[in-house]
Amino acid sequence: MQLLSYGEFAAKDGCPFEVPGGKWLMDTQTFAALKANTSHQTLI
Numbered sequence: 213m214q215l216l217s218y219g220e221f222a223a224k225d226g227c228p229f230e231v232p233g234g235k236w237l238m239d240t241q242t243f244a245a246l247k248a249n250t251s252h253q254t255l256i
Contacts, residue, residue: 220235222228228236 216238218238220233220237222235226234228234
């Protein structure tokens, strides 16, 4: 399981270096694309 922050975020080591502004962005559009392009399953 991986948890991602909503909004802008960066790693403690300073990543990402290749992204303008030095932060990744998780928003509704990005989450929808991530969900559509990864395999996932729900465990109960």
